[in-house]
Amino acid sequence: MTLLDHQQRRRPIEPPDPRRVHDLYASKFVDRYDLGAQLWERLTCRHALAAFEHRLRLLPKRPLHVLDIGCGTGRNLQRLAAAGIDIDNYVGVDTSKRMLHRAATNHPYSRARFVSGDAIDTLRSEGKHDLIVITWVLSHHPEPAALIAAATNALAPEGRVLILALTASDTIVGRAHAWRLRRFLHSNPIDPVILHEASPSFLGVSCRGLITIAEIPRR
Numbered sequence: 550m551t552l553l554d555h556q557q558r559r560r561p562i563e564p565p566d567p568r569r570v571h572d573l574y575a576s577k578f579v580d581r582y583d584l585g586a587q588l589w590e591r592l593t594c595r596h597a598l599a600a601f602e603h604r605l606r607l608l609p610k611r612p613l614h615v616l617d618i619g620c621g622t623g624r625n626l627q628r629l630a631a632a633g634i635d636i637d638n639y640v641g642v643d644t645s646k647r648m649l650h651r652a653a654t655n656h657p658y659s660r661a662r663f664v665s666g667d668a669i670d671t672l673r674s675e676g677k678h679d680l681i682v683i684t685w686v687l688s689h690h691p692e693p694a695a696l697i698a699a700a701t702n703a704l705a706p707e708g709r710v711l712i713l714a715l716t717a718s719d720t721i722v723g724r725a726h727a728w729r730l731r732r733f734l735h736s737n738p739i740d741p742v743i744l745h746e747a748s749p750s751f752l753g754v755s756c757r758g759l760i761t762i763a764e765i766p767r768r
Contacts (some may be wrong), residue, residue, distance in 0.1 A: 583622055585649075599759040601684075601713050604751065604764060605632035613679040614705065618668045618696070619643055621688030623652035626661065630683075640664060640678075642671045668701045677705035681753030684713040693739045697747050697765070704767035712749075712763040716741040 590598055605628060612635045617625050620641030629636060629664040639661040643649050649663040664671060668690065681700045687693040693714075700710045738761075741761055744752065748762035 551686070553692055558704065583624075586621075588708075589687060594760050597611055597713065597762060600648065601711070601762050602632060603764065605629060605634065608632070608680065608709075609707070610637060614638045614677070615640070616672070616675060616678040616681045616703070617641045618672075618681065618683045618700065619689070620652055621645075621648045623661075623663075625654040625682050625684060626652070626656045634680075636660060640671075640675055641748070642666065642668055650715060668696055672696075672699040672703040675703070677708070679705050679708045681708070681710045683710065685715065687712065687739045687743075688715040688737055693747070695744050697743065701747070701765055701768065706767060708767045709750075710763075710765040712744065712761070712765070714739055714761050715759060716744070716761040 562695070582689065611719075615629065615634075615636055615638065617639065620626070620643050623641060626639060626641065629639075637660065638660050641649065641652055641663045643652070643663070643665065644667070645666075646665050649665055653661075653663050668686070669692075681703060683700060687696065690696050697710070697712070704710065715738040717740055738759065744761055744763045747763065749763050751764040752761065
């Protein structure tokens with residue numbers, strides 16, 4: 550059986566319910582989010598994050614317009630600063646106003662705006678950007694392929710989309726991990742084929758095939 554046959558026979562991944570995702574991140578879950586995120590990153594995806602931060606350090610050394618999809622409490626803004634990125638303008642987008650309030654409190658950066666709204670609608674209305682960051686969001690979105698397409702269309706010349714995503718795996722570990730994510734975080738790891746069809750210029754897999762890093766340039 551070829552890889553393509555295996556992918557076609559695999560059971561389709563049900564999209565997450567946006568209402569449950571919104572309710573989770575609008576709840577008191579926000580109050581302990583940063584601590585939980587730090588523990589999860591250190592225990593399960595430390596090497597993937599190191600690879601992602603390496604990609605950030607390779608970005609052009611010029612002022613960039615940055616759009617951060619699913620910015621949460623602003624953790625990517627901290628990563629961009631640590632990578633030495635010169636941010637000319639930063640827009641953080643999230644559906645949770647509580648998360649955005651925490652982001653604005655954590656990062657009172659004068660050139661940052663935090664916008665509450667639908668990711669695809671925001672991509673279509675916010676103009677062109679040099680860098681669009683999408684971390685841990687695609688598995689929460691009901692149409693991840695559409696979100697990637699909208700992000701690619703919103704790139705400025707020589708712009709790029711950087712993606713850090715939970716991807717599905719047919720291994721026992723992968724299925725168990727996906728079950729926990731669906732139950733507790735209303736998150737479904739995306740089919741990795743979505744990223745292959747996006748023709749990323751860089752693709753790396755770590756954490757037993759559960760995390761994928763992709764960089765998509767402007768076409």
